[in-house]
Amino acid sequence: QVRLVESGGGLVRAGDSLRLSCSPSGLTTNLYGAGWWRQAPGKERAFVAAIDWTGRTTNYAESVKGRFTISRDNATNTVYLQMNSLTPEAPAVYSCAFARTTVLPNARLVDYDSWGQGTQITVSG
Numbered sequence: 001q002v003r004l005v006e007s008g009g010g011l012v013r014a015g016d017s018l019r020l021s022c023s024p025s026g027l028t029t030n031l032y033g034a035g036w037w038r039q040a041p042g043k044e045r046a047f048v049a050a051i052d053w054t055g056r057t058t059n060y061a062e063s064v065k066g067r068f069t070i071s072r073d074n075a076t077n078t079v080y081l082q083m084n085s086l087t088p089e090a091p092a093v094y095s096c097a098f099a100r101t102t103v104l105p106n107a108r109l110v111d112y113d114s115w116g117q118g119t120q121i122t123v124s125g
């Protein structure tokens with residue numbers, strides 16, 4: 001069973017940067033897609049970014065394009081989310097998710113098989 005652990009969240013100021021990491025355990029292959037999602041209190045989980053197993057193909061939510069970068073290190077099976085120019089918003093939990101596919105995962109919850117518990121990010125104005 002795959003277990004995902006996120007790290008790197010915290011309290012930052014508007015304009016700051018953060019780098020999230022997602023480290024899996026129990027993974028026997030790197031042939032998977034991955035994604036990052038965020039969920040604010042009282043709201044549905046929202047897609048942020050996705051990456052295919054090669055790391056060469058990515059997809060982003062419109063709201064983060066040009067500011068966020070998803071990447072992966074297949075030597076360690078770790079997936080990252082570099083977040084620049086963070087904007088003030090309600091606290092949200094960012095979660096990583098893995099999909100058992102070699103193509104780019106879609107921005108749909110059902111496409112993902114394993115989820116981490118998430119790491120909280122708060123951006124103050």
